[in-house]
Amino acid sequence: MGEIEKELRWAVAALRPVLSWEEALARVGMGVEVWHHPEPGVEWPMTLPPEDCALPPLMDWSGGVRRLVEAACREWYPWLEPGTVPALEWPPRGSLEDSGQWDYADPDECAEHGDERSVGCAECEGLRDEVQAVVHSPAVWSWHVNVLAASSGDSSGTAESWLLGTTEFDPREVEYCLVHDGDSGALLVTTVSRVVAEEADRRRRLGDDLDPPEPQGR
Numbered sequence: 001m002g003e004i005e006k007e008l009r010w011a012v013a014a015l016r017p018v019l020s021w022e023e024a025l026a027r028v029g030m031g032v033e034v035w036h037h038p039e040p041g042v043e044w045p046m047t048l049p050p051e052d053c054a055l056p057p058l059m060d061w062s063g064g065v066r067r068l069v070e071a072a073c074r075e076w077y078p079w080l081e082p083g084t085v086p087a088l089e090w091p092p093r094g095s096l097e098d099s100g101q102w103d104y105a106d107p108d109e110c111a112e113h114g115d116e117r118s119v120g121c122a123e124c125e126g127l128r129d130e131v132q133a134v135v136h137s138p139a140v141w142s143w144h145v146n147v148l149a150a151s152s153g154d155s156s157g158t159a160e161s162w163l164l165g166t167t168e169f170d171p172r173e174v175e176y177c178l179v180h181d182g183d184s185g186a187l188l189v190t191t192v193s194r195v196v197a198e199e200a201d202r203r204r205r206l207g208d209d210l211d212p213p214e215p216q217g218r
């Protein structure tokens with residue numbers, strides 16, 4: 001793996017959503033039901049598997065990651081003429097590789113009283129009462145981009161899919177929905193993308209750093 005590609009993996013791993021789908025849909029007033037993975041021990045409620053219902057996290061792909069991908073194209077296509085950038089199918093496509101595992105921890109126990117809380121026992125009183133969630137494995141999104149690079153004299157070229165990297169999430173953060181394919185899904189994505197771009201701009205103006213660092217070594 002080239003140096004730029006390593007930076008790209010790192011930058012993609014560090015990306016966080018600008019908005020949740022729930023927030024974004026509320027802002028555009030679209031009444032689409034979004035849900036999270038069922039509680040541990042509760043069966044997945046759909047016939048479609050989780051990866052087919054998962055909504056790709058709403059990242060801001062407008063800035064640094066795109067510059068890194070353009071730089072990585074130099075490593076992927078060493079024959080590219082200087083100054084040319086291949087056509088990128090942007091933004092990258094997200095696939096849920098793993099929906100992750102989480103559970104509730106057993107309640108804290110007192111050495112003497114177990115999980116019965118005894119009034120007047122200092123150890124019992126020091127124990128947490130709220131149930132702790134434990135993430136056993138994260139949810140993993142992978143991100144691919146199609147690149148159409150044609151060598152000089154050959155304008156046909158075929159698009160190739162490149163893995164940019166993966167992003168890990170708390171499994172409880174993954175959002176699911178039934179209507180993100182087909183025409184209604186396309187409308188949903190277009191509408192939501194606009195809100196996400198606006199929110200990313202707003203945050204940049206407030207000084208939030210949404211971009212990974214500039215690629216080194218060019």
Ligand SMILES: [Zn+2]
Pocket residue numbers: 110111112113114118121122123124125
């Ligand atoms: Zn006790």
